[in-house]
Each structure stands twice: as C-alpha cells, then as structure tokens.
Amino acid sequence: MPPTMRAAIITAPGAPDVLAIQPRPIPTPGETEVLVRVVGSALNRADLVQRAGGYPAPPGVPADIPGLEFSGIVDQCGPAVTNWAPGDRVFGLVPGGAHAEYLVTDCRTLARVPDSLDLHTAGAIPEAFIPAHDALRQAQFKRGERVLVHAVGSGVGLAAVQLIRALGGIPYGTARSAPKLDAARALGMEDGWIPERAEDNAPRFAEQVTAATNGKGVDVILDLVGGAYVAEGVRALAMRGRLVLIGLLAGPSANVDLRRVLSRRLNVRGTVLRARALDERIEFTTAFVQEVVPLIAEGQLRAIIERSYNLDDIAAAHAELGGNDVAGKLALHIADEALS
Amino acid sequence: MPPTMRAAIITAPGAPDVLAIQPRPIPTPGETEVLVRVVGSALNRADLVQRAGGYPAPPGVPADIPGLEFSGIVDQCGPAVTNWAPGDRVFGLVPGGAHAEYLVTDCRTLARVPDSLDLHTAGAIPEAFIPAHDALRQAQFKRGERVLVHAVGSGVGLAAVQLIRALGGIPYGTARSAPKLDAARALGMEDGWIPERAEDNAPRFAEQVTAATNGKGVDVILDLVGGAYVAEGVRALAMRGRLVLIGLLAGPSANVDLRRVLSRRLNVRGTVLRARALDERIEFTTAFVQEVVPLIAEGQLRAIIERSYNLDDIAAAHAELGGNDVAGKLALHIADEALS
Numbered sequence: 001m002p003p004t005m006r007a008a009i010i011t012a013p014g015a016p017d018v019l020a021i022q023p024r025p026i027p028t029p030g031e032t033e034v035l036v037r038v039v040g041s042a043l044n045r046a047d048l049v050q051r052a053g054g055y056p057a058p059p060g061v062p063a064d065i066p067g068l069e070f071s072g073i074v075d076q077c078g079p080a081v082t083n084w085a086p087g088d089r090v091f092g093l094v095p096g097g098a099h100a101e102y103l104v105t106d107c108r109t110l111a112r113v114p115d116s117l118d119l120h121t122a123g124a125i126p127e128a129f130i131p132a133h134d135a136l137r138q139a140q141f142k143r144g145e146r147v148l149v150h151a152v153g154s155g156v157g158l159a160a161v162q163l164i165r166a167l168g169g170i171p172y173g174t175a176r177s178a179p180k181l182d183a184a185r186a187l188g189m190e191d192g193w194i195p196e197r198a199e200d201n202a203p204r205f206a207e208q209v210t211a212a213t214n215g216k217g218v219d220v221i222l223d224l225v226g227g228a229y230v231a232e233g234v235r236a237l238a239m240r241g242r243l244v245l246i247g248l249l250a251g252p253s254a255n256v257d258l259r260r261v262l263s264r265r266l267n268v269r270g271t272v273l274r275a276r277a278l279d280e281r282i283e284f285t286t287a288f289v290q291e292v293v294p295l296i297a298e299g300q301l302r303a304i305i306e307r308s309y310n311l312d313d314i315a316a317a318h319a320e321l322g323g324n325d326v327a328g329k330l331a332l333h334i335a336d337e338a339l340s
Numbered sequence: 341m342p343p344t345m346r347a348a349i350i351t352a353p354g355a356p357d358v359l360a361i362q363p364r365p366i367p368t369p370g371e372t373e374v375l376v377r378v379v380g381s382a383l384n385r386a387d388l389v390q391r392a393g394g395y396p397a398p399p400g401v402p403a404d405i406p407g408l409e410f411s412g413i414v415d416q417c418g419p420a421v422t423n424w425a426p427g428d429r430v431f432g433l434v435p436g437g438a439h440a441e442y443l444v445t446d447c448r449t450l451a452r453v454p455d456s457l458d459l460h461t462a463g464a465i466p467e468a469f470i471p472a473h474d475a476l477r478q479a480q481f482k483r484g485e486r487v488l489v490h491a492v493g494s495g496v497g498l499a500a501v502q503l504i505r506a507l508g509g510i511p512y513g514t515a516r517s518a519p520k521l522d523a524a525r526a527l528g529m530e531d532g533w534i535p536e537r538a539e540d541n542a543p544r545f546a547e548q549v550t551a552a553t554n555g556k557g558v559d560v561i562l563d564l565v566g567g568a569y570v571a572e573g574v575r576a577l578a579m580r581g582r583l584v585l586i587g588l589l590a591g592p593s594a595n596v597d598l599r600r601v602l603s604r605r606l607n608v609r610g611t612v613l614r615a616r617a618l619d620e621r622i623e624f625t626t627a628f629v630q631e632v633v634p635l636i637a638e639g640q641l642r643a644i645i646e647r648s649y650n651l652d653d654i655a656a657a658h659a660e661l662g663g664n665d666v667a668g669k670l671a672l673h674i675a676d677e678a679l680s
Contacts, residue, residue: 226598245602252599258566259592261610262585268608270601 002026007100008314010064013053016318021311024065027104034084034107035076040091040123041067041098041332042155042305043314043321045249046274050096051318057096058275067098067332068274071113071122081107089113091122092285093130095274099314101334108282111289114297119337124303124329125296126288128159131246131273133292134284135222136163138271139242143168145219148209148236150229151249152192153180155329158304160222161187163292166300172218174205174229176324183304183327195232202228203250206235217241227251230268237266245270304328342366347440348654350404353393356658361651364405367444374424374447375416380431380463381407381438381672382645383654383661384495385589386614390436391658397436398615407438407672408614411453411462421447429453431462432625433470435614439654441674448622451629454637459677464643464669465636466628468499471586471613473632474624475562476503478611479582483508485559488549488576490569491589492532493520495669498644500562501527503632506640512558514545514569516664523644523667535572542568543590546575557581567591570608577606585610644668 004023012018029035047066049055057063071091074084084090090110097103113122141147141164149160152173164171165188173184173192181192191212195203210217217238223229227250233243234257241264260266273284295301308331309317317330344363352358369375387406389395397403411431414424424430430450437443453462481487481504489500492513504511505528513524513532521532531552535543550557557578563569567590573583574597581604600606613624635641648671649657657670 226602230596230598245598248598248602252597253595254598255593255595256570257592258570258585258588258594258610261608262566262588262612263610263615265611266609268601269606270598270603271605272602275603 005101006311007065008067008311010051010066013051016051016315016322018051019315019318021314024100026102029076029078029081029104031078031080032107033078033104034074034081034090034110035102035104036070036072036090036110037075038070038072038098038101038103038334039119039337040071040121041069041334042124042127043317043330043332044068044127044155045247045321047099048318048322061094061096065097065100067094067096067100069093069123069125069127070098070103071119071125072334073119075102077107083107084110089119089122091126093126093273093281099311099332099334106278106282109278109285111285111293114293116297116299120308120331120333121303121305123334124155124305124331128155128303128329129163129292129296129301130284130288131156132160132163132222133288134273135244135246135271136160136167136220137287138269139220139222139244141167141169141220146170146172146213146238147220147222148172148174148218148233149184149222150174151224151247152184152189153177153327154224155304156224156246158184158187158328159301161189162301166295172209172212174203180327187304203232206232209236213238220244222246225250227254230254231256234260234266234268237264240265240267242267242269246272305331307331308333345441346651347405348407348651350391350406353391356391356655356662358391359655359658361654364440366442369416369418369421369444371418371420372447373418373444374414374421374430374450375442375444376410376412376430376450377415378410378412378438378441378443378674379459379677380411380461381409381674382464382467382495383657383670383672384408384467385587385661387439388658388662401434401436402440405437405440407434407436407440409433409463409465409467410438410443411459411465413459415442417447423447424450429459429462431466433466433613433621439651439672439674446618446622449618449625451625451633454633456637456639460648460671460673461643461645463674464495464645464671468495468643468669469503469632469636469641470624470628471496472500472503472562473628474613475584475586475611476500476507476560477627478609479560479562479584481507481509481560486510486512486553486578487560487562488512488514488558488573489524489562490514491564491587492524492529493517493667494564495644496564496586498524498527498668499641501529502641506635512549512552514543520667527644543572546572549576553578560584562586565590567594570594571596574600574606574608577604580605580607582607582609586612645671647671648673
C-alpha cells in the first residue's frame with residue numbers, strides 16, 4: 001500500500017458539511033518538482049466557490065482537494081531540482097490541493113520563508129500578498145500614486161494596503177462594515193468608505209474619492225468586487241487611471257461610461273492567478289521573492305489572521321468565511337512546525 | 341497691419357454652412373516652434389464634431405480653426421530650433437488649426453516627408469497612420485497577432501489594415517457597407533463583416549470572428565465605434581486580448597461581460613491623441629518617424645484618398661464626410677506645392 005496523507009476532500013458540491021478529511025496517496029514529485037510537507041495554509045473565497053461546485057480546478061490539479069496557498073518544509077526533491085533541499089522552509093501558491101498534509105509543486109514557484117516568520121503565519125501570506133502585488137504590477141503602479149482598494153478588509157485588501165504604503169503610494173478603500181475599514185486604517189489606509197446605495201442599488205463612492213483626492217480621482221483601483229463597482233470605479237479614476245479587476249463578488253456585468261474611458265484614457269483589465277501557465281507562475285513568484293519577501297522579513301508587511309483552524313475543523317472555517325464578517329484571513333493549521 | 345493668411349473659420353456652431361474662409365493673422369513661432377506654410381491636409385470626423393460645437397479645441401489651440409493634420413513647407417524657425425530649416429518638407433498632427441495657410445507647431449512634433457511623396461498626398465497621412473500606429477502600440481501588438489478593426493473603411497481603419505499587414509499581423513474588419521469592406525480587402529484585410537443587428541439592435545460579429553480564428557478570437561481590437569461594439573468585442577477577444585477604444589460613433593456606454601474580462605484576462609483601454617501633452621506628442625511622432633515613415637517611403641503603406649477638395653470648398657467636404665459613405669480620406673488642398 002502506498003503511503004497516505006490526510007486531506008480535506010470535497011465529497012460532493014454543496015454546503016460546508018460536504019467537506020471531509022480522508023486519506024489520499026502522498027503525491028510523487030516530478031522531474032522539476034518538490035514534495036512539500038504542508039504546515040500552514042489559509043482559507044480563501046475561491047475555496048468556498050469550488051466547494052459549491054462553481055470553480056473547478058484546472059487540469060493537472062487535484063479536483064477534490066481545495067487550498068490555494070501553503071507553507072511547509074521541503075520533504076523530497078525531483079531529480080532535476082537544484083535550488084531546494086529537504087528541510088528548507090518554503091511558501092507559495094498552488095492552483096489547488098493545499099489543504100492536505102503534502103503537495104507537489106514546481107521548484108521555481110516556491111519562496112523561502114524568512115527566519116523571523118513562523119510557518120503557521122507564513123501559510124496565510126501567499127494568497128494575500130501575491131495577488132495584491134501582482135495586481136499592482138499589472139496596474140503599473142508607481143511611487144506616489146493613489147490606489148483605491150475594494151473589499152479592503154479582505155486578506156488581499158489588507159495586504160494591498162500595507163504593500164501600497166510600503167511602496168510609497170497612498171491607499172484608500174471601501175468595505176461593507178466599519179470594523180473592516182478600521183482594520184485597514186490601522187495598517188495605513190489614508191481614507192475609506194462604506195459605499196452608499198443609490199436608488200438603483202448601485203454603490204456610490206466616486207464623489208467621496210474625488211473629494212478626498214482634490215478632484216483628481218485615484219490612479220489605480222484594485223477591484224475585488226466587480227459588478228456595479230466597475231462602473232462607479234470608472235467615475236473615480238484620474239486621468240490615465242487603471243482599474244484591475246480581480247474578483248466578481250458583486251456580479252458579472254457592468255454598464256461602463258465609455259466617454260470617460262476614452263477622454264480620461266482609462267485602462268480596465270481583468271486578471272486571475274489560478275489559471276496561469278507555469279512560466280507566468282514562475283514570473284510572479286520571482287517578483288514576490290524580490291520585492292515582497294524582504295519587506296516581510298523586515299516586519300514592514302504582516303499577515304492579518306483573524307482566527308486559526310485545525311485541518312479537522314475545515315467545515316467550520318468554511319462556514320465562518322461564508323458569513324462575510326471576517327477582516328483578514330482564516331488560517332488553517334495542517335501540522336505542527338516542529339514535527340518532522 | 342500684420343500679415344494675414346486665409347483660414348477655415350467656424351463662425352458659429354452648426355451645419356457645414358457655418359464654415360467661412362476668413363483672414364487671420366499669420367501666427368509667430370515660439371522658442372521651439374516652427375511656422376509651416378500648409379500645403380495639404382484632410383478632413384476628419386472630429387472636425388465635424390468641433391464644427392457642430394461638441395469638441396472644443398484644447399487650450400492654446402485656435403478655437404475656431406479646425407484641422408488636425410497637415411503637410412507643408414517650413415517657413416520660419418523659432419530661435420531654439422536646430423532640427424529644421426526653411427524649405428524642409430514636413431507633415432504631422434496638431435490639436436487644431438490645420439485648415440489654414442499657416443500654422444505653428446513644436447519642432448519635435450514634425451516628420452520629414454519622404455521624397456517619393458507629394459505634399460497633397462502627405463497631408464492625408466498623419467491622422468490616419470499615427471492614430472492607427474499609436475493604438476497598435478498601446479495594444480502591445482506583436483507580429484503574428486490577429487487584429488479586428490471596426491469602421492475599417494475609415495481613414496484610420498484603412499491605415500490600420502495596411503500597418504497590421506506590414507508589421508506581420510493578420511487584419512480583420514467590420515464596416516457598414518460592402519464597398520468599405522472591399523476597400524479594406526484590397527489593402528490586405530484577411531476577412532471582414534457587416535455586423536448583423538440582434539433584436540436589441542446590438543451588433544453581432546463575435547461568432548463570425550470566433551469561427552474565422554479557429555475558435556480563439558482576435559488578440560487585439562481597434563475600436564473606432566464604441567457603444568455596443570465594445571460589449572460584443574469583449575466576446576470576440578482571445579485570451580489576454582486587448583481592446584483599444586479610439587472612438588464613440590455608436591454611443592457612450594456599454595454593458596460589459598466582466599466574467600469574460602476576468603477569466604480571459606482582457607484589457608480594455610481608451611485613448612485620444614488630441615488632448616495629449618507635448619511630451620507625449622513628441623513620443624508618438626518619434627515612433628511614427630522610426631517605424632511608419634520608412635514603410636511609407638518604400639511604398640508599403642499609402643494614403644487612401646477618396647476625393648480632394650480645395651480650401652474654398654471646405655463646407656462641401658464637411659457635408660460629404662457627414663454622409664458616411666466615404667471609404668478612406670477626403671483630402672484638402674490648401675496651397676500648391678510649387679508656390680513659395
């Protein structure tokens with residue numbers, strides 16, 4: 001019998017109670033892959049959507065094990081791997097399968113965990129800081145620019161606020177509750193708003209943003225919300241502003257003012273990390289290692305963990321994140337760091 | 341009395357008959373400017389909108405003289421100008437004022453007219469090839485890519501088709517009549533369509549584009565039309581496709597499928613040339629000189645002039661362009677080339 005590991009399994013599409021911890025074979029690393037013993041991870045909204053049946057894993061990824069980020073210890077290296085050795089402390093993103101005791105991933109999609117950081121904290125970092133960093137890079141964000149972050153109390157949102165400050169920008173934000181705005185303010189957010197709703201139920205924030213930026217608008221919007229937020233965002237952007245769409249919580253379409261897109265020379269782009277090819281995953285990991293990990297090591301950036309769950313309690317973690325009251329991340333402890 | 345020139349004047353907002361030829365003082369070149377004796381120009385849709393009162397000239401530009409492109413002969417140089425001398429044959433874009441016997445413009449926003457080209461033809465080139473080239477650059481167009489051009493029978497559209505072929509791409513197009521598609525096919529368009537209208541009056545071309553590109557869609561769309569074309573364009577784009585919006589003939593808003601923007605990682609951006617600051621006008625002129633003018637000199641690219649008018653007949657030219665049946669450009673002869 002091959003050696004097995006414990007994994008969170010989506011036994012059928014449905015509510016949190018479809019999740020079960022079941023044994024699975026420990027995967028074998030390919031030529032350029034490493035086998036990682038997972039110590040930490042965290043929950044993300046995509047896990048909930050995948051559990052409900054709406055976000056199937058890409059080809060080559062375990063279809064029934066959720067989990068997009070991990071920290072852990074290198075256990076075994078594929079024959080062509082030269083940059084890692086067993087025992088190395090690593091973290092990174094995977095397109096799925098992180099909510100299990102072991103995973104395999106390409107050796108160029110891993111980052112070294114700074115000595116100052118414990119692995120349980122490290123496990124809640126990749127799917128917050130990598131998407132935030134990648135979105136800022138896609139927006140060609142520059143020092144001194146103003147950036148509006150929607151869903152600013154989310155894991156990605158709170159990472160973005162810290163990153164924007166650390167890189168010399170001015171972060172603004174929207175959220176649906178005062179505690180989420182407070183969490184963002186504590187991390188450096190300049191100003192933030194709970195969008196009012198107009199008669200047509202569309203969110204309103206452009207006027208507040210314009211007033212807070214001396215009439216100019218923001219240079220960049222990181223939009224994790226989509227829907228009518230995109231249309232209102234177009235009204236909140238400065239000349240040559242860029243809106244990066246990275247989520248669709250508020251819906252799949254927007255009625256966009258093209259006159260403004262044209263006359264202000266705006267740029268609206270969509271992005272997803274999960275479906276990217278290996279060369280692009282290597283690219284964003286490299287950028288993370290060079291530009292973000294040093295700031296984490298210095299303590300300038302930190303994971304904001306609202307609560308931690310053990311792997312056995314993953315259904316409860318899903319239920320809590322689904323309640324929309326979480327500011328920051330729900331961490332998942334897969335194993336003890338010391339265990340080896 | 342200062343020396344005067346003849347200029348097309350918008351005497352009041354309105355129909356073509358508000359245009360009159362009137363005397364104006366010949367402008368004086370500033371420090372880094374040259375005075376150009378204009379020989380050729382052409383009509384553009386923006387001239388019509390400006391005449392109707394809808395597109396005021398930016399600050400520092402004659403408010404009542406239309407005209408965005410010119411060819412001519414350098415007449416006089418400002419004290420700091422070292423790159424031009426009287427007698428040089430030049431062409432370029434201005435934010436207004438080209439439909440007159442003289443204009444001043446910064447010495448870094450001019451290109452030298454190739455010897456093989458007469459000035460009357462050269463006058464119809466800048467506002468066709470510079471916007472097409474600039475839009476392709478903004479789209480980060482690469483050799484081998486497929487590009488869909490809306491309003492492909494327009495001056496910019498026919499320039500884009502030639503440029504895409506010359507740069508190693510595959511041009512497709514839409515237009516509202518068969519003769520316009522024929523004109524584009526003669527210049528290298530791979531395939532083209534007159535968009536059918538759905539029940540909601542929205543144009544339909546995504547299905548045809550998808551079929552013509554083996555199910556992939558196009559990499560780039562140059563959209564001179566806007567409105568519902570943008571929404572349909574989002575459905576016609578390939579993975580990581582880019583839509584560059586450069587006109588709004590079909591209306592000022594679009595209901596965009598954000599799910600597709602996200603999952604295909606699309607990029608929608610608006611652009612206008614006229615309002616750009618001097619440094620950007622220098623930049624696009626430099627790119628035009630380096631990458632497009634040599635292809636014009638070799639005869640790989642050519643102006644498509646449907647008809648030519650003398651300055652005195654500018655009202656008739658406005659009326660014809662307003663009729664929407666023009667494939668290519670209406671040239672304007674301001675003076676004889678030989679005259680000097």
